[in-house]
Amino acid sequence: MLEVSNLGVRYGRHVALEGISTQISKGEICVILGANGAGKSSLLGAIAGLVGKESGSRVVMNGKDVSGLEAHLIVEEGIALVPEGRGIFGDFTVAENLRIGAHASRAKANAAKTLAFVYDLFPRLAEREEQLAQTMSGGEQQMVAIGRALMSKPDILMLDEPSLGLSPLLSKNLFKSLATIAAEGIGILLVEQNARLSLKTADRGYLIETGRIVGEGAAAELLHDPTVERAYLGGA
Ligand code: ATP
Numbered sequence: 001m002l003e004v005s006n007l008g009v010r011y012g013r014h015v016a017l018e019g020i021s022t023q024i025s026k027g028e029i030c031v032i033l034g035a036n037g038a039g040k041s042s043l044l045g046a047i048a049g050l051v052g053k054e055s056g057s058r059v060v061m062n063g064k065d066v067s068g069l070e071a072h073l074i075v076e077e078g079i080a081l082v083p084e085g086r087g088i089f090g091d092f093t094v095a096e097n098l099r100i101g102a103h104a105s106r107a108k109a110n111a112a113k114t115l116a117f118v119y120d121l122f123p124r125l126a127e128r129e130e131q132l133a134q135t136m137s138g139g140e141q142q143m144v145a146i147g148r149a150l151m152s153k154p155d156i157l158m159l160d161e162p163s164l165g166l167s168p169l170l171s172k173n174l175f176k177s178l179a180t181i182a183a184e185g186i187g188i189l190l191v192e193q194n195a196r197l198s199l200k201t202a203d204r205g206y207l208i209e210t211g212r213i214v215g216e217g218a219a220a221e222l223l224h225d226p227t228v229e230r231a232y233l234g235g236a
Contacts, residue, residue, distance in 0.1 A: 001026050001187050002047075002061055002079065002156045008054030009042045009211075016042045017211045024156060024187040029178060031198040031219065032191045033232050034208035040191040041084060043208070044158045047189075048081040049074040062155065075104050078155035082162060086145035090134030094125050097133050097144050101151030110153060117184070118147040121177055139170040143177075150181070157181060159190040163197065175201040195232035199223045207232075 007020040017039045024030050034040050045051035047059055049071035059067045061077045069077070088097050098118060102111040119126035122143040128136065133144050142162060149157055159178075163171035175197055182188050192198035199205055199219045207215035207228065215227070222228045 002059075002189070004047060005058045005060075007043070007046055007057040007059070009039065009046050009051055010054055015211055017046065020208075020211075020213060022189075022206060022213070024189050026155070026187055027182050027185045028204065029182050029188045029190070029202040031202040031205045032189070032208055033195050033198075033205060033228075034191075035231075038208045039211040040208060041160050044081055044160050044189070044191060047074075047158065048079060050081070072104075075152050075154075076106055078106065078153070080149040080152045080154035080157050082145045082149045082157070082159040084160040084164065086141050088133045088141055088144050088148065090132065092133055093130050094133055094136070094144055095129040097148050098125070098151050101148035104152045107151060107153040111151065114151055114153055118150050121150075121180060122147055138165050139167075139174070142166065142174060146177070146181075150186075154186060156187045156189060159188070161191055161193060163192060163194045171197055195228070196223070
């Protein structure tokens with residue numbers, strides 16, 4: 001469904017990403033692991049059209065080359081990003097934030113059905129529809145951010161550090177929700193610090209070091225790979 005090939009990002013003279021290739025299928029969960037500054041956020045931003053790509057980078061979505069499209073047109077092609085820090089509108093209510101997500105033309109016709117799915121996934125959002133987003137707890141704000149992205153009816157949902165700042169229990173619940181979303185056929189590409197939890201949920205993983213993919217494999221195998229254990233899982 002999503003195919004990325006030879007993707008590169010450069011900030012001035014600094015090469016942040018080089019020669020990145022990956023693909024995500026329908027309903028698949030794929031996690032990208034890497035140290036701070038490895039280029040994980042740049043990768044999601046580049047796919048979403050928010051960060052400029054080097055010429056020769058290709059992003060193909062459902063068979064269409066979307067490499068040169070602006071961010072809002074990439075959303076129309078079915079790619080949604082939940083950015084690090086969530087990026088929700090604090091002064092707007094939960095319901096308003098969700099409505100903003102349904103702005104894409106691909107989403108409008110089915111907005112009521114999608115909203116029912118979001119409320120089913122996160123009942124707390126239905127209970128707090130009229131509450132200002134900024135007064136929600138961290139975990140609830142993450143639900144708003146994911147709900148808003150889902151309202152655009154994506155085929156691919158990308159999440160940048162979704163468990164950041166959440167308690168272990170909330171993180172676990174969050175990953176359960178991601179599995180439910182994937183079961184709907186949505187492909188998930190996520191960047192995570194919590195390597196253990198994300199590899200337990202994901203189907204596949206990629207390891208990024210200084211802008212390059214240095215390893216990839218089935219999540220279950222990565223979870224037991226000694227190099228991964230040392231670098232990302234805190235020891236043997
Ligand atoms: P973290 O987990 O710390 O957020 P990351 O893996 O997501 O890291 P990126 O944020 O993608 O890494 O950054 C990759 C590299 O590019 C870093 O060295 C960073 O300093 C640099 N970088 C990112 N954004 C810019 C920018 N706008 N201008 C210049 N350099 C940047």
